[in-house]
Amino acid sequence: MRDVSIIGIGQTPVAEHWDRSLRHLAGDAVLAAMKDAGIETADALYVGNMLSGLLTGQEHLGALIADFVGLRGIEAVKVEAACGSGAAALRLGYMAVAGGMHDLVIVCGVEKMTDTVNSETTTGLVMAADADYESVHGLTFVAINALLMRRYMYEYGVRHEDFAYFTVNAHRNAAGNPQAMYRNPVTVEQFMRARMIADPINLLDSSGIGDGAAAVVLCPTSMAREYGHGRRVRIRASSMATDAVAVHDRRDPLWLSAVEASAFKAYQQAGVGPREIDLFELHDAFTIMAALSLEASGFAERGKGVWLARSGEISREGRIPICTMGGLKARGHPVGATGLYQVVEVVQQLRGEAGPNQIAHARLGMAQNIGGSGATAITHILEAQD
């Protein structure tokens, strides 16, 4: 199989884009990525999206977006894996290029969650959970995460306040990211005063939904020099794993098996371990997910994820910087687009384009996108390319 490089990136701000429809957002990101890569055509388009059908009455996004960006006729398809849809689309785009099916591939993640016509976002998000055994009982998606968080606090003797440091870090980093939704700094005191959403998850434990799109252009590493500006990033690993969708079906609700499997397969493929990773864009849909992701990915012992945050090791100056551009919490979480935002941000870091948020000497970055409360996990490891 061929090595694959990312030769272009594009993103819209995450915001309430009341003046931009889903196709406009996707178009903005894709055209920016194509411009960045210096290409005017492509062989295929893979679109990550979760909620367009329910919220905007539009499926069939592959053909729709391909046509809208001026690529009518090319192979184009939508990929869905709940909140992991974006990275799942990247995984398929990677496969298309690595396997030799296509040379120039665009991958886009897009979600339009505000100012929609058909339904409510809460109804949409719970489709990531098990409809027959979870949602049917009235559980919302945040409620499922609240159960996990409560159990974590009970099992490991952790207080709610201990989670605050994920939020403080995310908001600090978002301040330096012009695309981020919440650029205001947050203190531990503010975190503790935030209003409760689903006990113990409060407003500042929760990522904000939003509208947005992000995109990358892929090609074989051997051809990457022909395109763009020379700031290329190589995909050193790409892996996906799954778990039971319903939390009660898992052996251990506090251990994200799919995250572990996908992270360690990625380490193996790249020939590295957690110690070599310079930054980690993880899936902090809720603070509890950040803690569990750090543990299952090998950055903290079981039950110790929160302490990594509290000790400052997740900051830009720490041992393993996470959410370096704000993360889901503060950049915003347009669900089907998030996986691509994470990858775009890792590329910004590896190209030295992260502005005030630049991680010094970043060479290896990891992006991990999760579907549901851990049933799908997709991990990519990217490397700065000379």
Added chain:
Amino acid sequence: MRDVSIIGIGQTPVAEHWDRSLRHLAGDAVLAAMKDAGIETADALYVGNMLSGLLTGQEHLGALIADFVGLRGIEAVKVEAACGSGAAALRLGYMAVAGGMHDLVIVCGVEKMTDTVNSETTTGLVMAADADYESVHGLTFVAINALLMRRYMYEYGVRHEDFAYFTVNAHRNAAGNPQAMYRNPVTVEQFMRARMIADPINLLDSSGIGDGAAAVVLCPTSMAREYGHGRRVRIRASSMATDAVAVHDRRDPLWLSAVEASAFKAYQQAGVGPREIDLFELHDAFTIMAALSLEASGFAERGKGVWLARSGEISREGRIPICTMGGLKARGHPVGATGLYQVVEVVQQLRGEAGPNQIAHARLGMAQNIGGSGATAITHILEAQD
């Protein structure tokens, strides 16, 4: 890239399965395909589905179905391309095996359209069209096809009765398929008396929606002998193309450019032409789509698709048998599953397992799945393998 074979097939009857949920239907088809292939595990699962979110409140089908069939942990993702979702999933499964990413891949198409809780099927199906420029004006999916059919009749001087022969053929063939939904024969007289749905499309111009799932198991051709019973079928070509989603955006509404592009790319890949194809499972969601597909795929001149049907050349004894197990019209059209049903049926023909519907000496079969009113087209050419 590697040659790819289909080593196992499975399907449920298409019906109103009020006692089977979406995961049960998918499970039945996948487990049948695994049994047929003689495998107990797989590397990845690709699920074609269009409507599960809107109709049953369940997304995230990759992880859900992988777990349900006993394959918890494997790579699994949902693929959506409107009514072309099934074949789009096959296309990605093919890519995974051909490119060397995986050796054993399961592809499943599933749709649960009756006895659902959340919404109406008509609302769901129109998500294949352009929400901002077609559905917003109140156009349903059948209405869009009715506009195409009316224009066809006007341009080519064709009467409504001339389309009857597609329906007569489909129902004749469904009679011999135990999995088909409508096994009753239909006469031209009955067709003409059927009640109007969206003028000029009547009930018997229209495929019936239903619940169902179909699945195949793929592996590299070089490994195919290790598995199953030796009745293998090789994928000689796989191709996907797109067009504008909104009909008014196309250069010529009566010419399916995506169908043409995907069919002729497939012919090129397989090194054959329409004359060498022994049977053609086409996308007869409405009779007009059957006519347009025959024309764009090179089996009939422009405006002459209906005459191919009227002259009997589409029958099992004719020049190009279509819908040999009932087609969308009479086998039934569980939209996201249809592309896989078509492929399973071609495999049945090529393995000599089509019972009373067996096409004599069938060696090369083509399956073509369409998304929307032609915006996505996926063509596969399969060959009996010694």
